[in-house]
Amino acid sequence: MSVTGFLRKFLLLEMMQGMWVTLKNQFRPHITVEYPKETVEFAPRFRGVPRLRKDPATGEELCVSCLLCEAICPTECISIVSEKRPDGKGKQLVSFTINYERCCFCGLCVDPCPTKPITAIYMSHDYELAGYDRDAYVTAREELVDGKPAKLYTR
Amino acid sequence: MSDALVRNLAIPLAQVLVVLGVASGAVAYMTLIERKILAFMQLRLSPRRVGPHGILQPIADGIKLLIKEDITPTRADKLLFTLAPILTVLPAFTALSLIPFSGGGKFTLFGYEFFPWIADVNVGVVFLLAISSLGIYGIMLGGWASNSKYPMLGALRSAAQMVSYEVPFGFSIIGVLMLSGTASMVGIVEAQRQAHLWYFAPQCLGLFVFFVSGVAETNRLPFDLPEAEAELVAGFHTEYTGMKFAFFMLAEYVSMMVIASIVTTLFFGGWLRPFPNVAALGWLNFGLDHLHPALPGFVWFGLKTFLVLFVYLWLRGTFPRYRYDQLMNLGWFWMIPLSIANVVLTGAVVLLVAR
Numbered sequence: 001m002s003v004t005g006f007l008r009k010f011l012l013l014e015m016m017q018g019m020w021v022t023l024k025n026q027f028r029p030h031i032t033v034e035y036p037k038e039t040v041e042f043a044p045r046f047r048g049v050p051r052l053r054k055d056p057a058t059g060e061e062l063c064v065s066c067l068l069c070e071a072i073c074p075t076e077c078i079s080i081v082s083e084k085r086p087d088g089k090g091k092q093l094v095s096f097t098i099n100y101e102r103c104c105f106c107g108l109c110v111d112p113c114p115t116k117p118i119t120a121i122y123m124s125h126d127y128e129l130a131g132y133d134r135d136a137y138v139t140a141r142e143e144l145v146d147g148k149p150a151k152l153y154t155r
Numbered sequence: 156m157s158d159a160l161v162r163n164l165a166i167p168l169a170q171v172l173v174v175l176g177v178a179s180g181a182v183a184y185m186t187l188i189e190r191k192i193l194a195f196m197q198l199r200l201s202p203r204r205v206g207p208h209g210i211l212q213p214i215a216d217g218i219k220l221l222i223k224e225d226i227t228p229t230r231a232d233k234l235l236f237t238l239a240p241i242l243t244v245l246p247a248f249t250a251l252s253l254i255p256f257s258g259g260g261k262f263t264l265f266g267y268e269f270f271p272w273i274a275d276v277n278v279g280v281v282f283l284l285a286i287s288s289l290g291i292y293g294i295m296l297g298g299w300a301s302n303s304k305y306p307m308l309g310a311l312r313s314a315a316q317m318v319s320y321e322v323p324f325g326f327s328i329i330g331v332l333m334l335s336g337t338a339s340m341v342g343i344v345e346a347q348r349q350a351h352l353w354y355f356a357p358q359c360l361g362l363f364v365f366f367v368s369g370v371a372e373t374n375r376l377p378f379d380l381p382e383a384e385a386e387l388v389a390g391f392h393t394e395y396t397g398m399k400f401a402f403f404m405l406a407e408y409v410s411m412m413v414i415a416s417i418v419t420t421l422f423f424g425g426w427l428r429p430f431p432n433v434a435a436l437g438w439l440n441f442g443l444d445h446l447h448p449a450l451p452g453f454v455w456f457g458l459k460t461f462l463v464l465f466v467y468l469w470l471r472g473t474f475p476r477y478r479y480d481q482l483m484n485l486g487w488f489w490m491i492p493l494s495i496a497n498v499v500l501t502g503a504v505v506l507l508v509a510r
Contacts, residue, residue, distance in 0.1 A: 015473075015474070018473050018474070019469060019470075019473050021473075022196045022469060022472045022473045023469065025195065025196045025197070025198055026192070026195050026196060027195075028198060029198075030194075030195070030198050030199060030200050031198045032198070032199050032200045034200065
């Protein structure tokens with residue numbers, strides 16, 4: 001071992017370096033986000049809970065019951081029930097249920113949705129999903145459309 | 156009440172109660188300060204929910220510990236299981252009785268004089284060493300009485316650690332005793348005042364060995380193997396809950412304060428302000444000496460003790476935990492030879508200077 005190496009070891013210089021780092025940190029501003037009070041800003045394509053959307057122009061539901069989202073869903077968390085329309089043209093939505101317990105927020109259901117450019121199902125920015133029982137995670141159509149307002153979380 | 160009764164019973168009792176109360180409060184708030192300092196070192200926030208900036212957090216912690224269920228394991232030795240936390244706390248608090256918190260004058264209250272320390276024993280340092288080694292009994296008994304294998308092994312581990320660091324702990328003080336020529340804590344501070352020198356300068360090796368052994372002795376990081384909760388599933392106190400567990404923690408924090416106070420007293424001039432004999436620096440008394448000559452002593456003693464405690468927390472925030480064989484290696488192969496070398500060196504220098 002060289003003399004300088006021995007001195008470095010004997011005088012605990014490396015330990016001092018480490019202690020200097022922590023001492024400097026004492027006076028740096030914290031980087032914690034106080035979550036319930038403030039939230040971080042999400043990217044526009046952040047994938048939260050999938051929700052259904054109404055047509056902003058007419059106020060009608062956009063979903064045409066094509067079952068593409070149900071078919072592509074890898075966790076099979078979407079279940080759609082539909083019936084023929086009375087006038088015989090196309091199908092009409094009866095129920096649209098998403099089980100958030102199974103949803104993996106992959107966003108695959110949004111991709112095949114045919115009602116372009118405004119997709120009927122979309123990934124919202126909602127991520128506060130706490131519930132007291134399992135029923136809280138099985139979300140029906142009414143709640144998917146009009147339930148909790150889909151917020152854009154910004155600081 | 157007769158005069159002797161007041162002098163020998165009432166005043167010491169009052170002093171003991173004051174020291175106990177102040178120490179307990181200081182311990183409570185040290186837990187908060189520790190969490191704050193560690194948080195700042197990791198760029199986190201500290202507890203802030205209870206009271207402004209978390210000021211009432213220690214009280215909330217205390218209430219929580221009090222209302223927790225007190226579990227005694229089946230077929231544990233109930234007497235010893237209960238006795239162990241008490242046996243750990245008592246020596247820690249007893250050691251506080253020897254710390255001179257201030258100097259420079261007596262207080263007079265109702266016509267009775269008393270000093271700002273509980274006892275000035277002329278074998279003070281030796282008594283401190285004896286007392287501090289008693290804490291091991293509580294830990295051993297706690298581990299044994301739990302009727303469980305983890306605490307038993309944990310207690311053996313802690314005892315091995317504390318006993319092996321007891322040796323350099325004692326040796327490293329000898330240099331100070333040689334320089335000051337007395338074992339009384341008050342006498343050592345007085346000797347530093349007369350020598351115009353705090354002993355951390357001539358005894359830097361002794362201070363290093365003493366502080367490192369003190370950290371190991373109080374089971375603090377990086378030597379906290381008795382309670383290595385991450386990798387060893389805790390140690391001697393695995394079976395303890397609620398207030399009994401809190402007593403072990405209380406003992407740990409009081410021992411920390413005792414070690415910090417001893418470091419302050421032996422190596423950093425106790426209650427003395429910097430350059431205590433230079434009259435031009437009298438403003439360092441902050442004018443408190445006009446109220447009472449002993450008052451600036453409390454300030455300086457508290458300040459120095461807090462700085463030593465800060466180093467404790469600083470170490471905790473910086474270094475990872477030692478492996479057990481590294482711990483024993485450091486104790487027996489480095490600390491003990493270093494402390495003996497310190498004794499020999501100091502002896503030689505004292506002899507040469509005295510010639």
